Amino acid sequence: MPADAGGRAISETRKIAAILCSDVVGYSRLAGADEDRILARLRALRSDLIDPTIAVHRGRIVKRTGDGSIVEFRSVVDAVRCAIEVQNAMIDRNAGVTPQRQIVFRIGIHLGDVVEESDGDLMGDGVNVAARLESICEPGAICLSEDAYRQVKARLDLAVNDLGPTPLKNIAEPIRVYSLEVGEAVQAKHTPPAQAPQESDPPHLSIVVLPFKNLSSDSSQDYFADGITENLTTDLSRIRNSFVIARNTAFTFKGKAVDAKQIAKELGVRYVLEGSVQRDGTRVRVNAQLIDGETGAHLWADRFQEDVADLFKLQDDVVARLANALSHELIRAEAETAARSKSPDSIDLVMRGRGAILHWAQQPPTNDDILAVRALFERALEIDPNDADAWAGSANTYVIEYARGWTDPETDYDAKILGQTDRSIALARDNAWPYSLKSLYLHLSLRPSDALRVANAGIALNSNYAFLFAWRASAENYLGQFEQAKSDVQQAMRLSPRDPWMGNWHNLIADAELGLGHFDAAIEGANKAIDAGFRIWFLT
DSSP: OOBOTTSOBOOEEEEEEEEEEEEETTHHHHHHHHHHHHHHHHHHHIIIIIHHHHHHTTOEEEEEETTEEEEEESOHHHHHHHHHHHHHHHHHHHTTSOGGGOOOEEEEEEEEEEEEETTSOEESHHHHHHHHHHHHOOTTOEEEEHHHHHHHTTTSOOOEEEEEEEOOTTOSSOEEEEEEOOSHHHHHHOOOGGGSOTTSOOOTTEEEEOOOEEOSSOGGGHHHHHHHHHHHHHHHTTSTTOEEOOHHHHGGGTTSOOOHHHHHHHHTOSEEEEEEEEEETTEEEEEEEEEETTTOOEEEEEEEEEEOSOHHHHHHHHHHHHHHHHHHHHHHHHHHHHHTOSSOOHHHHHHHHHHHHHHTTTSOOOHHHHHHHHHHHHHHHHHOTTOHHHHHHHHHHHHHHHHTTOOOTTOOHIIIIIIHHHHHHHHOTTOHHHHHHHHHHHHHTTOHHHHHHHHHHHHHHOTTOHHHHHHHHHHHHHTTOHHHHHHHHHHHHHHOTTOTTHHHHHHHHHHHHHHTTOHHHHHHHHHHHHHHTOOSOOOO
16 A cells, blocks of 8 residues: 555555546636736636536536646546536637637546545546646547547537547557537527517517626726626526527627617517626625516616625625526516416416415415416426426425425325426426425425535535525524524525515524524524514425
8 A cells, every 4th residue: 555755554546437637728828918817717617617517417626727627527428518518608608709818628538547545636547648638639629538439429419520549648558539529519509699580479588688887987897897797697597498698799789878678679588687887986886677678667676785805706796696686586577478478388387386486475375376386387297298497396386385384194295395306407407496495395304414415416506596505504503503504594695685585594593593502693683584574484
């Protein structure tokens, strides 16, 4: 067994693993031109694209290598799917950005023997080959070794170039390399918005985020307004069944006097979001408003005002809160539109159901209300059995029924809730809603450790979903993890500071303070819960 410099044995394990190595093309040039900006863009890419995509495909980040990463996957299929998603997403991210400022990745994937050390680090030929494959990639490409390609060639529909046996630096024998053609097929699927038929109705939950205006006297603050626009576009794209106009199209309207109704008609969307950013000394004020593209009516508006500390962190916080608030407003607006539909499809029915559930935050449901909404989700499943949100919505009604104590002894609630949320997750792994429902039910049914595990999995996919933090805190309080529970509830409050369920969250704070022996703080939290309208029923 190997030993360290002090003669102590080092624990290590040999295994076969799928290894992905990536780095940024021309990073030194990009950093030399504007290091702060490139680092901020890389942080944003990691938080809202790369790390969530790795988590979805069950990858483990072994280490960051400056501008790159080494990631271990359970299978080559997972590694390749992850790489394709990232590279395709980067095509959209770079659209409209000058070539000199584009962030472009190279990715190499190999299946081989590695040594895992006690701290989780990986070494050996498996890692070395993957790194060398990455180094010979064309910008934006994915290179696979023959061993890796053999695992995926019959499972994925891939356009591939066989590069033949290729010498790799410090690798004894040439390795046959295959280069995946990513991007071209995806680009071919995109249709310019102007070509969309004007006679048809806009897609459900379709929206354009217009470039936020910089109202500061300092034009150098444009980057902050642009960053909010770009990141908000990305976050709204995560909403299930949403259609969000790409940022490069949206930015063609920057600095122009625009008419929301005309833009909505031109782009074929139902909603237009516009806003402004103003920095005044040590304060930043962000205004946003949601507009009905058909009528021009203002559906929602909000203002965020914060102290300037770390501008990039502030940007992330504002975007997360805007995305949470907008997701609720868009669902409410769609629910009203769906209620007027003469021939509703599955999405109409789901939106009507979700809109009703949101309304229950102000008006508690009756048993008949729950059954009526459940019928909407069941009708949606009759139309489309693969509608992930319909499965989650149906499970949501059973969660509320269970929480209120209106249980039917003949109903198997594990099957109705756990079974249906698992079905929803299988259909749409990146959807946070079913994870939240599943975590809440597991906690309510006195399985807090399982509830915590599910909440963790959901947060790994979407770290901006406020309810996941709240329900994780519920489980943590039950398990005696009071400090972590406080932290998670506070994060839920930051993500959704005007949430109608704020009373419940203050009650979670009170529980945590009580567990910590902070009795005055517990009383204060309980009073805040009462003032905010603490309720005993639940939704997510």
